[in-house]
Amino acid sequence: MHSDGTLNPMSSPTAKLHRLFEGSGMEVFAKLDLLQLSGSTKERTANSLITSLLASGRLQPGGMIVESTSGNLGIALARQSVVRGIRFIAVVDENANRSALDIMRAYGARIEQVQTPSDGNKLAARRQRVQELLEKNPGAVTTNQYGSPDNPDAHFSTTMPEFMEAVDGKLDLLFVATSTTGTLLGCQQYLRHHQLETTLVAVDSVGSVLFGGETGQRRLPGLGAGIVTELSLQAEPDVVCRIEEIDMVRGCRTLARREGILAGASTGAIVAAMEQLVPGLTAGSRIGFLVHDSGVPYLHTVYDDQWVHNNLGVNVASEAASELQGTNPR
Numbered sequence: 001m002h003s004d005g006t007l008n009p010m011s012s013p014t015a016k017l018h019r020l021f022e023g024s025g026m027e028v029f030a031k032l033d034l035l036q037l038s039g040s041t042k043e044r045t046a047n048s049l050i051t052s053l054l055a056s057g058r059l060q061p062g063g064m065i066v067e068s069t070s071g072n073l074g075i076a077l078a079r080q081s082v083v084r085g086i087r088f089i090a091v092v093d094e095n096a097n098r099s100a101l102d103i104m105r106a107y108g109a110r111i112e113q114v115q116t117p118s119d120g121n122k123l124a125a126r127r128q129r130v131q132e133l134l135e136k137n138p139g140a141v142t143t144n145q146y147g148s149p150d151n152p153d154a155h156f157s158t159t160m161p162e163f164m165e166a167v168d169g170k171l172d173l174l175f176v177a178t179s180t181t182g183t184l185l186g187c188q189q190y191l192r193h194h195q196l197e198t199t200l201v202a203v204d205s206v207g208s209v210l211f212g213g214e215t216g217q218r219r220l221p222g223l224g225a226g227i228v229t230e231l232s233l234q235a236e237p238d239v240v241c242r243i244e245e246i247d248m249v250r251g252c253r254t255l256a257r258r259e260g261i262l263a264g265a266s267t268g269a270i271v272a273a274m275e276q277l278v279p280g281l282t283a284g285s286r287i288g289f290l291v292h293d294s295g296v297p298y299l300h301t302v303y304d305d306q307w308v309h310n311n312l313g314v315n316v317a318s319e320a321a322s323e324l325q326g327t328n329p330r
């Protein structure tokens with residue numbers, strides 16, 4: 001709780017996982033940010049962005065935030081706006097995830113949907129509408145999650161201190177999923193500030209242009225970026241793992257069935273990245289990762305066999321059956 005009585009991001013619990021890589025000799029720790037009130041790590045980011053805007057006077061109580069977002073940041077900004085007495089407009093396009101929009105509306109946010117322009121550039125159309133709304137509403141601000149230092153600062157000053165305390169200050173590897181790269185950068189800043197030798201692993205998606213990636217189709221939200229974000233220019237992870245969407249699906253399902261943690265696609269990507277690296281690690285290595293969001297909004301994609309078959313061309317149900325019988329060819 002803030003001193004003014006508003007709810008701030010929770011200190012999320014860290015769980016030690018015994019089943020995920022059973023027999024590998026690794027010690028695996030998961031920080032459960034899916035338990036944040038708005039369901040994701042973005043609760044911390046939204047809190048930090050708004051706190052800083054209010055402290056600088058750029059945003060006044062009763063003021064307005066306008067942001068182009070249809071994902072976890074939008075949900076977190078919508079919730080944070082409620083407890084700060086701020087109005088929030090989310091500018092979205094036709095691809096926006098319906099359940100995310102429903103949650104934002106439930107928190108009282110206004111949704112502005114832009115039509116796709118004839119040149120197909122949805123991002124430009126959303127940016128233009130944000131600009132128009134800022135001009136129409138004096139005192140309204142936008143948060144600049146792609147470039148603001150307050151984004152990584154949320155993770156430098158909350159996520160990492162909590163995580164490191166929970167693991168007695170000792171982690172050999174830390175896996176973080178990337179979109180704006182704010183979370184990754186905050187973790188990097190903390191590790192450097194405290195001169196820790198932890199290997200920082202960035203987990204990105206195939207089709208994301210971060211870290212020299214090639215642009216491509218991405219169907220699952222939360223992971224990757226279509227633009228090289230300003231923050232990513234400062235990010236220097238030790239390792240970058242680029243994961244296919246089908247492996248995010250497999251990773252999510254593995255985590256759900258081995259550990260009873262229902263997570264979203266970016267956390268599934270982290271599980272897939274860990275599967276790649278674990279065999280090469282020394283026994284006894286201590287591995288940490290963030291469970292960035294809950295799997296509930298992904299029930300009709302990642303966890304739906306038919307969706308996976310239709311969109312990713314793989315019969316995951318038969319893979320799971322073969323795994324149970326020990327005949328999985330993977």
Ligand SMILES: Cc1ncc(COP(=O)(O)O)c(C=O)c1O
Pocket residue numbers: 040041042043045072177178179180181182183184221222223264266267292293
């Ligand atoms: C689902 C999900 N994946 C990944 C991330 C990391 O995103 P970013 O790089 O913007 O910090 C977040 C952050 O909250 C998230 O909610």
